[in-house]
Amino acid sequence: MGKFVVQIIVKNVAKDFGKKKNAVHALKDISLEVEQGEFLGIMGPSGAGKTTLLDIISSNDRPDHGQVLIDDIDMTQQHDRELAKYRRRKMGFIYQSFELLDSLNVQENIILPLVLNHAPKKLIKQRVEHMNDLLNISELKNRSIDDLSLGQKQLIAAARALINNPEILFADEPTGSLDSKSATVLLNYMQMINQREKTTILMATHDAFTASYCSRVIFIKDGSVFSEIVNSGQRTDFFEQVINMQRTIGGGSYFNVPENN
Numbered sequence: 001m002g003k004f005v006v007q008i009i010v011k012n013v014a015k016d017f018g019k020k021k022n023a024v025h026a027l028k029d030i031s032l033e034v035e036q037g038e039f040l041g042i043m044g045p046s047g048a049g050k051t052t053l054l055d056i057i058s059s060n061d062r063p064d065h066g067q068v069l070i071d072d073i074d075m076t077q078q079h080d081r082e083l084a085k086y087r088r089r090k091m092g093f094i095y096q097s098f099e100l101l102d103s104l105n106v107q108e109n110i111i112l113p114l115v116l117n118h119a120p121k122k123l124i125k126q127r128v129e130h131m132n133d134l135l136n137i138s139e140l141k142n143r144s145i146d147d148l149s150l151g152q153k154q155l156i157a158a159a160r161a162l163i164n165n166p167e168i169l170f171a172d173e174p175t176g177s178l179d180s181k182s183a184t185v186l187l188n189y190m191q192m193i194n195q196r197e198k199t200t201i202l203m204a205t206h207d208a209f210t211a212s213y214c215s216r217v218i219f220i221k222d223g224s225v226f227s228e229i230v231n232s233g234q235r236t237d238f239f240e241q242v243i244n245m246q247r248t249i250g251g252g253s254y255f256n257v258p259e260n261n
């Protein structure tokens with residue numbers, strides 16, 4: 001058995017948006033630990049606080065209260081410049097909104113994290129070819145971002161997030177715009193880098209199939225952790241467990257679970 005190293009500690013994190021009477025308590029009191037090499041799913045009804053939690057763990061946003069420790073570093077005590085450096089070196093992101101740059105073509109977008117890290121040209125070429133083959137996107141390389149379909153944009157965003165072999169990958173609805181075939185390709189790839197390269201993955205999703213690739217799923221509701229389930233190894237069984245927990249937690253049609261009747 002490998003040894004388990006806790007990589008991420010979230011302690012009593014709270015975050016409000018807005019002021020006083022109009023304040024939205026996005027996160028009320030969240031504590032959790034993530035081991036190095038985990039593939040953690042974050043689920044919960046719309047507005048539960050999933051994106052806010054990812055933003056705070058990845059230090060894109062600061063909590064009002066509480067702490068986030070990564071590799072024993074208290075991220076909440078670091079200056080913005082340090083955090084930006086840490087994100088660039090160690091983290092990869094697949095956001096819901098893709099955040100691709102229209103002024104650059106597909107290939108330029110994909111290699112951006114390596115260019116920003118001043119990676120050697122040879123390595124950039126190697127890595128981009130690897131990502132192109134893997135996600136089957138080589139014929140898109142000279143296209144402009146505006147011409148891509150939503151699903152193609154999502155794949156390009158995934159390629160960019162993964163190109164510098166991040167230690168921690170943050171993914172917010174990474175399969176939301178993909179057809180089931182492309183979703184499966186991306187999920188298999190995420191699972192592979194998780195298993196082979198021990199990349200820690202934190203992924204927010206509404207989709208039970210997508211979540212079934214995780215090693216553990218936490219459910220948040222109204223800004224707090226509601227429950228968690230652990231994958232014992234059978235993806236189809238885990239899928240059922242996810243569906244059952246979604247039913248228990250409720251959350252309306254957005255969750256897309258057929259009602260029992």
Ligand SMILES: Nc1ncnc2c1ncn2[C@@H]1O[C@H](COP(=O)(O)OP(=O)(O)OP(=O)(O)O)[C@@H](O)[C@H]1O
Nearest residue numbers: 017018024026044045046047048049050051052053
């Ligand atoms: N910048 C902001 N300003 C004001 N309110 C915000 C902001 N960001 C998030 N919120 C509110 O915080 C709460 C949590 O939002 P968050 O996006 O984290 O939820 P979510 O679980 O990711 O939802 P979804 O599944 O719909 O993406 C929501 O009520 C949301 O409206």
